[in-house]
Amino acid sequence: MTSLSADGLAIGYGGRAIASGLSFAAEAGEVLVLLGPNGCGKTTLFKTLLGLLPAVRGTVALGGAPVTRLSRREVARRVAYVPQSHGVPFAFSALELVTMGRTAWLGPLAQPGRADRAAAHAALERVGIAHLAGADVTHLSGGQRQLVFVARALAQEAPVLVLDEPTASLDFGNQAVVLAEIARLSGMGLTIVLSTHDPDHAFAVGTRALLMEGGAIAAQGPPAETLTETALSRVYGVGVTVERLADGRRVCVPSLSRAAAGSSPTGGAPPRR
Numbered sequence: 001m002t003s004l005s006a007d008g009l010a011i012g013y014g015g016r017a018i019a020s021g022l023s024f025a026a027e028a029g030e031v032l033v034l035l036g037p038n039g040c041g042k043t044t045l046f047k048t049l050l051g052l053l054p055a056v057r058g059t060v061a062l063g064g065a066p067v068t069r070l071s072r073r074e075v076a077r078r079v080a081y082v083p084q085s086h087g088v089p090f091a092f093s094a095l096e097l098v099t100m101g102r103t104a105w106l107g108p109l110a111q112p113g114r115a116d117r118a119a120a121h122a123a124l125e126r127v128g129i130a131h132l133a134g135a136d137v138t139h140l141s142g143g144q145r146q147l148v149f150v151a152r153a154l155a156q157e158a159p160v161l162v163l164d165e166p167t168a169s170l171d172f173g174n175q176a177v178v179l180a181e182i183a184r185l186s187g188m189g190l191t192i193v194l195s196t197h198d199p200d201h202a203f204a205v206g207t208r209a210l211l212m213e214g215g216a217i218a219a220q221g222p223p224a225e226t227l228t229e230t231a232l233s234r235v236y237g238v239g240v241t242v243e244r245l246a247d248g249r250r251v252c253v254p255s256l257s258r259a260a261a262g263s264s265p266t267g268g269a270p271p272r273r
């Protein structure tokens with residue numbers, strides 16, 4: 001069954017669409033990587049997929065059911081979400097916060113059991129921060145807190161993971177830890193949808209890439225076919241070279257000057273003369 005799908009979706013605020021005609025699907029074991037310039041609507045799309053924001057038009061289905069017909073608990077049972085920014089209002093320990101991922105779908109008053117705490121510990125270990133289990137999350141660095149929220153989503157053990165820029169603010173090594181975890185989970189049959197500003201991440205773990213630009217999907221398909229030099233240059237407004245490594249993986253190298261033909265939708269600076 002399709003884990004997550006959007007059909008003719010228009011997303012936006014107050015009934016005004018910022019992007020429309022969004023149709024895509026992700027099956028079990030797929031890693032769908034969403035890319036696009038700042039402000040193109042990636043976070044807005046994720047909030048709409050999760051039913052946190054109403055669609056302007058079109059439909060979203062989670063596990064075959066329209067998201068509009070699902071309760072918050074039913075959504076939490078189907079999808080774990082790592083938001084882009086996560087304020088922490090109270091001084092929870094990292095372990096407490098991750099344990100909440102276990103009980104999210106049971107409701108706010110649910111009491112975690114020993115198995116929930118053990119699963120939360122295991123999730124902290126998977127992202128390499130078991131030593132921070134007792135730390136006050138309000139005292140953690142941005143990257144450490146990001147890893148706590150990734151662990152929280154892992155502990156939720158939902159069949160679909162939606163991750164909004166999960167590697168933002170992570171150091172080089174921790175980016176690799178999170179990408180490896182994404183690859184491992186997709187190998188176990190989870191469906192993963194993530195956004196990133198780094199095309200290399202789509203090449204590394206993506207089974208599909210979806211490139212948003214100018215209020216629409218500019219291209220979607222296997223990363224190697226979708227994230228071409230032409231498409232990346234046009235969407236990001238910089239010259240791009242895609243190189244193939246000896247092991248077949250692709251990496252993307254931006255030039256340090258704006259592409260002559262490209263123009264950034266976010267209104268990047270004109271080329272220096």
Ligand SMILES: Nc1ncnc2c1ncn2[C@@H]1O[C@H](COP(=O)(O)OP(=O)(O)OP(=O)(O)O)[C@@H](O)[C@H]1O
Pocket residue numbers: 013018036037038039040041042043044045084
């Ligand atoms: N609550 C809101 N009300 C009205 N407009 C909003 C709201 N939140 C975001 N927007 C606008 O919607 C557009 C898309 O924002 P969104 O955060 O989805 O972009 P994004 O692709 O995730 O950007 P980034 O890559 O910078 O994180 C932006 O123009 C933004 O100003």
